[in-house]
Amino acid sequence: MIKEFCDICKVEIDNRDVLAIVSTPIKNYKVCKECLDDLIQYIQNRENNFKLENKRYERDYRNKWEEIC
Secondary structure, eight states: OOOEEOTTTOOEEOSSSOOEEEEOSSOEEEEOHHHHHHHHHHHHHHHHHHHHHHHHHHTTHHHHHHHHO
16 A cells, blocks of 8 residues: 655545645646645735736836835
């Protein structure tokens, strides 16, 4: 019986639990369900922050912040 571990939190995963495989250009990671949920939430937060910064830039709010400071 082969033991499998989550590459992020290093917890042993049973064969009954399904591991998600996250592919990056450098390496493929096997992650557990909890780490996958955290990773998805992190990516969505970063994406939303990026969208907000782009909107500020497009509407030229960045200059207003410089004037205030």
